[in-house]
Amino acid sequence: MNAVQPAAVTRQNKGNIAIVLMQSPPVNALSKSVRVGLIEHISAALDDASIEAIVISSEQSLFSGGADISEFSSGDFEPPLPSVLELIENADKPIVAVLNGPAFGGGLEVALACHYRITFAQNKVGLPEVNLGILPGAGGTQRLPRLAGVAKALDMIVSGKPAIASSVKGLFDLVVDDPSQLMASSVDFINDLIANGAPIKRTKDIDIDPATAPDELFAQYRQGIAKQARGFFSPERCIRAVEAAVTLPLDEGLQRESELFMECMKSPQARSQQHFFFAERAAGHVADFDKSTPTRDIKTVGIIGAGTMGGGIAMNFANAGIPVVMLELQQEALDKGLALIRRNYSNSAKKGKLTEQDVEDRMALLQGTTDYAGLAEVDLVIEAVFEKMDVKKQVFTKLDEVCKPGAILASNTSTLDLNEIAASTSRPQDVIGLHFFSPANVMKLLEVVKGEKTAADVIKTSMLMAKKIRKVAVLVGVCFGFVGNRMIEPYGRESNRLILEGASPEQIDKVIYDFGMPMGPNTMGDMAGLDIGYFVRQSRQAFIAHDPSYAVVADRLVEEGRVGLKVGKGIYLYEEGSRTPIPDPSVLAIAKQEAQKLGVEQRQHSEQEILERCIFPLINEGAHILEEGIAAKSSDIDVIYVYGYGFPVYRGGPMQYADEIGLDKVYAAMCKYRDELGDYGKMWFEPAPLLKKLAEQGKGFADFKK
Numbered sequence: 215m216n217a218v219q220p221a222a223v224t225r226q227n228k229g230n231i232a233i234v235l236m237q238s239p240p241v242n243a244l245s246k247s248v249r250v251g252l253i254e255h256i257s258a259a260l261d262d263a264s265i266e267a268i269v270i271s272s273e274q275s276l277f278s279g280g281a282d283i284s285e286f287s288s289g290d291f292e293p294p295l296p297s298v299l300e301l302i303e304n305a306d307k308p309i310v311a312v313l314n315g316p317a318f319g320g321g322l323e324v325a326l327a328c329h330y331r332i333t334f335a336q337n338k339v340g341l342p343e344v345n346l347g348i349l350p351g352a353g354g355t356q357r358l359p360r361l362a363g364v365a366k367a368l369d370m371i372v373s374g375k376p377a378i379a380s381s382v383k384g385l386f387d388l389v390v391d392d393p394s395q396l397m398a399s400s401v402d403f404i405n406d407l408i409a410n411g412a413p414i415k416r417t418k419d420i421d422i423d424p425a426t427a428p429d430e431l432f433a434q435y436r437q438g439i440a441k442q443a444r445g446f447f448s449p450e451r452c453i454r455a456v457e458a459a460v461t462l463p464l465d466e467g468l469q470r471e472s473e474l475f476m477e478c479m480k481s482p483q484a485r486s487q488q489h490f491f492f493a494e495r496a497a498g499h500v501a502d503f504d505k506s507t508p509t510r511d512i513k514t515v516g517i518i519g520a521g522t523m524g525g526g527i528a529m530n531f532a533n534a535g536i537p538v539v540m541l542e543l544q545q546e547a548l549d550k551g552l553a554l555i556r557r558n559y560s561n562s563a564k565k566g567k568l569t570e571q572d573v574e575d576r577m578a579l580l581q582g583t584t585d586y587a588g589l590a591e592v593d594l595v596i597e598a599v600f601e602k603m604d605v606k607k608q609v610f611t612k613l614d615e616v617c618k619p620g621a622i623l624a625s626n627t628s629t630l631d632l633n634e635i636a637a638s639t640s641r642p643q644d645v646i647g648l649h650f651f652s653p654a655n656v657m658k659l660l661e662v663v664k665g666e667k668t669a670a671d672v673i674k675t676s677m678l679m680a681k682k683i684r685k686v687a688v689l690v691g692v693c694f695g696f697v698g699n700r701m702i703e704p705y706g707r708e709s710n711r712l713i714l715e716g717a718s719p720e721q722i723d724k725v726i727y728d729f730g731m732p733m734g735p736n737t738m739g740d741m742a743g744l745d746i747g748y749f750v751r752q753s754r755q756a757f758i759a760h761d762p763s764y765a766v767v768a769d770r771l772v773e774e775g776r777v778g779l780k781v782g783k784g785i786y787l788y789e790e791g792s793r794t795p796i797p798d799p800s801v802l803a804i805a806k807q808e809a810q811k812l813g814v815e816q817r818q819h820s821e822q823e824i825l826e827r828c829i830f831p832l833i834n835e836g837a838h839i840l841e842e843g844i845a846a847k848s849s850d851i852d853v854i855y856v857y858g859y860g861f862p863v864y865r866g867g868p869m870q871y872a873d874e875i876g877l878d879k880v881y882a883a884m885c886k887y888r889d890e891l892g893d894y895g896k897m898w899f900e901p902a903p904l905l906k907k908l909a910e911q912g913k914g915f916a917d918f919k920k
C-alpha cells in the first residue's frame with residue numbers, strides 16, 4: 215500500500231487570520247502540488263467570511279527554494295506560478311508573506327506578490343535564476359525593482375547572489391531582529407492592519423520614477439558585468455526585463471518578462487546550467503556508502519610538505535577552524551611555508567576580506583613540526599611532498615608507524631598509483647587520495663580518489679569533510695591523472711600538434727577562449743610552467759614514445775629554458791611584471807623546423823577544426839573513464855571540469871556539451887580526424903567504444919549507467 219503523502223500546503227485558521235503553510239521538503243520547491251495547494255487554500259480563505267487576513271509562510275526551515283527545477287524538462291507548468299501570484303496580488307483581503315527562512319527565486323516572487331512582507335534581519339533572499347540560465351519568470355524582474363529600487367534589483371537579478379534581508383531597503387514592511395519572535399511580531403502586525411483597516415498594498419500599483427533609472431544606469435551596469443558575463447546568454451535578458459519594468463505598466467512588463475524567460479528557457483545554456491545544478495548535488499550521492507555507514511571524527515589534521523599545495527591545503531582547514539600540524543624535514547622549509555601562508559592571509563586582510571584578528575586566529579591554528587611524533591594524535595594526514603613514488607612511500611611508511619589507529623592517511627598525488635602508496639602501509643583501508651587543485655585555498659574542486667582497499671567509512675568521511683572546508687568533492691578511481699588531468703592530456707597534446715601543423719598559439723587560444731574557457735591551452739601552459747608537462751612526459755615515455763611528434767614544440771621550448779611565465783618566456787613572451795602573452799614568431803619557426811624534420815605538412819586550420827581537435831579527444835577520454843568506472847557518472851566529470859578547469863558552466867561540462875551537440879556528431883568527427891590525419895589520426899583519434907555505442911543508439915553520456 216502506498217503511504218499517504220502529507221499535503222504540500224496546509225491551512226489553519228487562528229481567529230480571523232488564515233495561516234497557509236508550505237511543507238514540501240527538502241526546500242519547499244514550488245512544484246505542481248505546492249502551486250495547486252496554494253491556490254486551493256488561498257481561494258478557500260478568501261471565500262471564508264470569518265477570515266480577514268491571510269499569512270503565507272512555511273513549515274520548513276526555508277521559506278522556499280523557488281520553482282521546482284526538476285519539473286522544467288517536463289514542459290508541464292500547469293497551474294503556472296504567475297497565475298498563483300495573480301490570485302495573491304489581486305486578492306481583496308490583505309495577504310502577508312512571513313519569511314521564516316531563506317526565499318529564493320519563485321519563493322521570493324511569491325512574497326513580492328503579497329501585500330506585505332515580514333522577516334528577520336539576517337534572513338537571506340535572492341533571485342538566483344540567472345545561475346540556471348534563465349531569469350525570474352514569475353514577476354521578479356517587474357516587482358523587485360518596484361519595491362527595492364532598480365539598481366538593487368538589477369544587482370540581485372543579474373548577479374543571482376543572495377542578499378541579507380535587512381540590506382534590501384523597501385522590500386519588507388517589518389524586519390525583526392530575533393527570528394524566534396517572528397511569528398508573534400507578525401501576528402501583532404497583522405492584527406494592527408486589520409484593526410486600522412489598512413489598505414491592500416499591491417506591488418503592481420507602484421510606478422518606478424524613470425529618473426531613478428536613466429539609460430546610463432543600464433549602460434554602466436552592462437559595462438560592469440561584461441567580463442564576468444562573457445559568453446552567458448541570460449544576464450543580458452535579465453537586464454532587458456528590468457528595463458521593461460521601468461518603462462511599462464506591470465501587465466505589459468510581465469508579458470515582456472515572460473517572452474524573455476521563454477527565450478532563455480529554450481536555450482542550450484539553460485539546459486546545461488540546470489544540468490550542472492543537479493550534477494553538483496549528485497556528486498555527493500555515491501554508491502560506496504549510505505546513511506548507515508559510520509564516519510570518523512576529523513578534529514585535527516596533519517599535513518606533510520609545506521610547499522605550494524601543502525600551504526594552500528592547510529589554509530582550508532584553518533579557515534574552517536580545524537587545527538593543523540604541518541611537517542617538513544627542514545626547519546627552514548617549514549618557516550618558509552608558514553611565512554607564505556601568513557603573507558596570503560595578510561594580503562586578504564589588506565583587501566578587507568579578513569580582519570587582522572582573523573589572520574592571527576587562523577595562524578594560531580597552524581603549528582609546525584619537523585618531528586613525525588607530532589602527528590601521533592591527528593585524525594587525518596594529507597601528504598603533499600614531491601611527486602615521486604619513492605618519497606611518497608617513505609612518508610607513508612613513517613605515517614603507518616606513528617599515526618594512531620583509525621587515522622585517515624591521504625595523498626595529494628596528482629598522478630601516482632594510490633594503490634602502490636597504500637601498499638606501503640599495513641592499513642591500506644585507511645588510505646585515500648585527496649587531490650586538491652592549485653591554488654588549493656581557492657579552487658573549489660576536490661577529487662577524492664578511492665583505492666582498491668579504501669574503506670567505505672573513509673570515503674564517506676572524506677566526502678563530508680570536503681563540505682566542511684567548502685569544497686565540492688567528486689569521487690574517482692585510480693588511474694594516471696585520475697579524471698581531470700587524464701582528460702586534459704589529449705587537450706594539451708592536440709594544441710601542441712596543431713602548432714606543429716602550422717596553427718599559431720594565439721589562433722588556438724582565441725578559439726578556446728571564445729568557446730568559453732578562461733584562457734587557451736598555450737596561455738595556461740605558460741602559466742602553469744611548461745616544465746611540469748615536460749617532466750610528466752619524461753616519466754611517461756612508454757605512453758608517448760610511439761608518437762615522435764608528441765609535444766615536440768613544447769619540448770624544444772623547455773630545452774631552451776623557455777619554461778613559461780615565471781621566466782618571462784615560454785610559448786609566448788612576457789614583459790617584466792606583466793602576464794599579458796605576446797606572440798613570438800620564433801615559436802612558429804621552431805614548429806616549422808620540427809615539422810620538416812618529422813615530415814608533417816603545415817597548413818591552415820579552420821576554427822571548427824581547432825575546437826574539435828582540442829575538445830573532442832578530451833570528451834573521448836571521458837568516455838573511456840566512464841566505461842572503466844573511474845568516474846561513476848558523466849555528470850561527475852562535468853563537475854570536475856567546471857570547478858577544476860574553468861570549463862564554461864553554460865556548456866554544463868564536457869560530457870553535457872557532447873550530449874547537447876549530439877554524440878553522433880562527436881563520434882563522426884573523431885572518425886573523420888582518425889581517417890584524415892594519417893598515422894597520427896590512427897594513434898589518437900580512435901573513438902572510445904562507449905562513444906561509438908551510445909552514438910549508434912542515439913543516446914547521451916547521461917544515459918549511461920555502469
Ligand code: 3HC
Pocket residue numbers: 240241243276278279280281282283284295318319320321323342343346349350351352354492495496
Ligand atoms: N527545485 C528542485 N529541487 C531543488 C531545488 C529546486 N528549486 N532546490 C534544491 N533542490 C533539491 C536539490 O537538488 C537537493 O536534492 P538532493 O538531495 O536529491 O540532491 C535538495 O533539494 C537539497 O538541496 P541542497 O543540497 O542544495 O540544499 P541546501 O540546503 O544546501 O541549499 C538552497 C538549499 C539554497 C535552496 C539550494 O538548494 C538552492 O540554491 N536551490 C536552488 C535555488 C534556485 O535556484 N531557485 C530558483 C529556481 S528557478 C525559479 O524559481 C524560476 C521562477 O523564477 C519562475
Ligand code: NAI
Pocket residue numbers: 518519520521522523524541542543547597598599600601602605609626627628629649650651652
Ligand atoms: P612543492 O615542491 O611546492 O612542495 C613540496 C614540499 O614537500 C616542499 O616544501 C618540500 O620541502 C616538502 N617535502 C619533500 N619531501 C618531503 C618529505 N619527505 N617530508 C616532508 N616534506 C617533504 O610541491 P607542490 O606543488 O606543493 O606539490 C606537492 C604534491 O601535490 C605533489 O604530489 C604534486 O603532484 C601534488 N599536486 C600539485 C599541484 C600543483 O599545481 N602544484 C596540484 C595538485 C597536486
